Amino acid sequence: xxxxxxxxxxxxxxxHSIPTYPWQMAxxxxxxxxxxxxxxxxxxxxxxxxxxxxxSKRHGAPGVRAAYLYDVxxxxxxxxxxxxxxxxxxxxxxxxxxxxxxxRDAGYVLPRHLGTCLDCADATEAAA
Numbered sequence: 001x002x003x004x005x006x007x008x009x010x011x012x013x014x015x016h017s018i019p020t021y022p023w024q025m026a027x028x029x030x031x032x033x034x035x036x037x038x039x040x041x042x043x044x045x046x047x048x049x050x051x052x053x054x055x056s057k058r059h060g061a062p063g064v065r066a067a068y069l070y071d072v073x074x075x076x077x078x079x080x081x082x083x084x085x086x087x088x089x090x091x092x093x094x095x096x097x098x099x100x101x102x103x104r105d106a107g108y109v110l111p112r113h114l115g116t117c118l119d120c121a122d123a124t125e126a127a128a
Contacts, residue, residue, distance in 0.1 A: 006022075008020055008021065008022040008023075008052075008053040008054065009021065009022055009025070016051070016053070018048060018049070018050055018051055019049070019050035019051070020050065020051050020052070020053055021050065021051075021052050021053075022052070022053065022054065023052060023054040025052075026050060026052055026069055029071055029072050029073055030049060030050050030069035030070070030071060030072070031069060031070060031072050031075075032067050032068065032069060032070070033068075033070065036070060036072065036075055037078070039072075040077060040078050041072065041075040041076065041077060041078060042075060042076055042077075042078050042079070043070045043074075043075060043076075044074060044075050044076030045076075046070055046071060046074045046075075048068040048069065048070065049069055049070055049071045050068075050069040051066050051067065051068050051069060052066065052067040052069065053065070053066050093109075096109045096110060097109055097110065098110075099116050099117040099120055100115065100116065101116045101117075101120040102116075102117065102119070102120055104117070106118070
């Protein structure tokens with residue numbers, strides 16, 4: 001293990017207050033939120049169980065980045081939306097696509113700065 005990776009190896013949590021692992025060295029049962037989501041799971045109320053730390057030069061600012069880990073054994077299945085919730089979302093999205101001037105579904109979410117579909121915005125600009 002390289003010296004840089006070794007400084008982040010703290011499985012007991014004595015140095016960093018929670019168990020800490022270097023990049024790609026965490027136990028298999030500890031996953032990030034994105035990894036849980038990919039498996040159809042959510043943390044389910046559990047707190048952060050461990051972290052991964054690594055040195056980063058991202059955006060020109062050298063420092064240490066962190067990824068928080070959750071125990072897959074305590075994770076719960078993701079919730080699914082009810083038919084009523086899905087219907088409400090469909091209505092809300094339809095309202096965001098409907099032009100208030102011409103009243104048609106534009107097929108895309110209307111730009112907020114225009115407030116209308118692109119065709120109506122172009123016609124208004126041409127008339128001005």
